[in-house]
Amino acid sequence: MSDAHVKIMCPSLVCRKVLSVPAIARGQTVRCKACGTVIRIPEKAVPREPAAPPPKGKERAA
Numbered sequence: 001m002s003d004a005h006v007k008i009m010c011p012s013l014v015c016r017k018v019l020s021v022p023a024i025a026r027g028q029t030v031r032c033k034a035c036g037t038v039i040r041i042p043e044k045a046v047p048r049e050p051a052a053p054p055p056k057g058k059e060r061a062a
């Protein structure tokens with residue numbers, strides 16, 4: 001698995017440090033080592049595709 005770590009950016013506008021946290025910490029919170037801001041790690045990575053599948057099946061003749 002190439003998803004052993006999750007990279008998350010500190011939400012603090014004055015910090016913005018990119019933290020690398022273990023994927024098992026998803027759904028939990030970590031503290032930024034730089035500024036101490038508590039960051040919640042999303043359980044899933046940002047989806048690249050919309051949830052709804054593209055329409056398939058019938059083809060329309062123009």
Ligand SMILES: [Zn+2]
Pocket residue numbers: 010011012015016017032033034035036037
């Ligand atoms: Zn920070």
